[in-house]
Amino acid sequence: MNVDAALDPEMRARLLPDNRLDGAANVLVFANADAASGVRNILKQKAGGLEVGPILMGMGNRAHVITPGITARGLLNMAAIAGTPVAHYG
């Protein structure tokens, strides 16, 4: 569905009256990385969001590709994520 339907319960109720979802989405899954990256950057720059990541899934926690906008604190957070043994997940 569109992002505004995911985030606005009333609009979603109008378009999808039978949907079983409650409230606003807190996880958005995008079909491609460009869309997700654009949304991420806008949230960071315009909505004052703080990014933790970007976290690369599927590499067995053996690599993370970060973006040039990261701060030293962000690198420390990524190191903490990279430093967690995979067995810990799940």
Place this chain on the structure above:
Amino acid sequence: MADSNKENLRQAALAYHEFPKPGKLEIRATKPLANGRDLARAYSPGVAEACLEILADPATASRYTARANLVAVVTNGTAVLGLGDIGALAAKPVMEGKAVLFKKFAGIDCFDIELNERDPERLADIVCALEPSFGAINLEDIKAPDCFIVERICRERMNIPVFHDDQHGTAIVVGAAATNALHVAGKSFREIKVVSTGGGAAGIACLNLLLKLGVRRENVWLCDIHGLVHEGRETDMTPQKAAFAQKTDLRTLDQVIDGADLFLGLSGPDVLTPEQVARMARRPIVFALANPEPEIMPDAARAAAPDAIIATGRSDFPNQVNNVLCFPFIFRGALDVGATEINDAMQIACVEGIAELARATTSAEAATIYKGEQLTFGADYLIPKPFDPRLSGIVSFAVAQAAMETGVATRPIEDLAAYKRNLDASVYRSALVMRPVFEAAATASRRIVFAEGEDERVLRAAQAILEETTDTPILIGRPEVITSRCERLGLQIRPERDFNIVNPESDPRYRDYWGTYHDIMKRRGVSPDLARAVMRTNSTVIGAVMVHRNEADSLICGTFGEFRWHLKHVTRCWAAKRSIPWSAVADHPRGRPALHRRHPCARPPQPRGTRRDRHRRGAPCAPLRHRAQGRALLAVAVRQPGQRFGQTRARGGRDPRRAAARFRL
């Protein structure tokens, strides 16, 4: 020229105060008031419940009102810094500014109160009557000696902290600066000779705090505008000054300055001469804090005594003694435990917290704001910068603890560790989210290789990793560049001693690395020459090969460069291991593991022979594959040569799905 600059500054300052909205603060509601139901709760009749609770137990006011986080800045405008007795109304811009500083640095709600009352005892009555409204009072810009009277009366009668920042805030920051200066000079409070000029509210408070820190009363020589304060003097004496009267025949500053270890000036300009500085002790400490012109300019003092340790109140010289390092954080600590006063123990805790922070490593955040300045502990960095994000966690925490230990806390905190985390979290916004990750990371010690090891952020992160986690950073970069950058940034870590380096230009493992890379990539057309060249230049690939060879556990790359470029190099190194599942960012659907046989959202397999069976078992359904590759399904309306416009479904059925498959979208 100077005049037009001044005029520009003046206009800019006035515009700042007036536009877009007059003044520097406003009040905002914190609860929703969107409908009738909210109104019934916030106001009549629901509010009566809150009132009745407070009537029954006044302590509940901290739960049902904003009082516990509300401070009043109170003045009568009789001693506004730099301007003197300008009266209450004219003092309002300064007080608004103070209120804003409380909010910005410590999240404390604050409003300014200007009172038209010059008599100190009546002023104290008014302030005492304000007790129900506020969690604490900050007295500001009230002239000496009235301020001593007001503060004493208010502290006696009120059950909330009353703090005269001009006195005690200055004293605390001076105390921290002195603590660190003595550290640098290798002396102790007990042995030093202190000469001070001024004798006003701030001066007296500083001297009193220095006594509490260990300076001996007989070693303090106080001078004011009339000369040395001595026994038997009657001109312009106050009880506060008389406490420092020396029994001596010496009468002037010039006569007592010999051999002084610490000069503390809170008076006016041109009070101390370079020649007098030269007569002070070895490694003299000169705190020339008069504003805007200090008692002696730092350059002149430095010329007379090159080993002097100097602080002023000005921001254009190192070691600015700025009250903002103290008052937001001491109030934060006091309010959080509901302290009934700010006592000596809390003030000393504040002094020690600030001093300790200056001795710790600079944080990346402070360094970003104060770019270009050398922020390592030393003679030119005795006290932290006001924007250091760690001030709250260290100073407020120490003050809260001191309040609880001395029994003045009405709401003692049980979980101190959680309180510290909250203070830090209000500064590092990711702290709360990341806490479980840091705890999980602490269960293992992994080797993390950073591809761009020369980057300033990576170096800071490496220091933080060594200090805060159990992981080992490995940096890819040139040793000489990394060493010089670490020095420039004031970091304590050094390559080879604290962390390992991989030098792309010359590393003993080079043969092994390019050999491995060639093994991985030879079937894709990478020759040994190319492998050698790549291993000398592409630090992402170096890192990926290290992880491949199990010489590191995890790679972090991408502090500069394009995301997909890095990802391509990383995945290509590991593609042979068949561990890369299908993802939305992959360039090719190669190496899809058997796991993802069916897309989780796909409908369950239909019985054989139906339309849906067209999907090959094992492939994600076609529309999803297209979207995942970033192409739109609309691309299938392709016009074939010879077709008339609008006739996409020509004979033979140009089914959109078949067209897509045909063009391998």
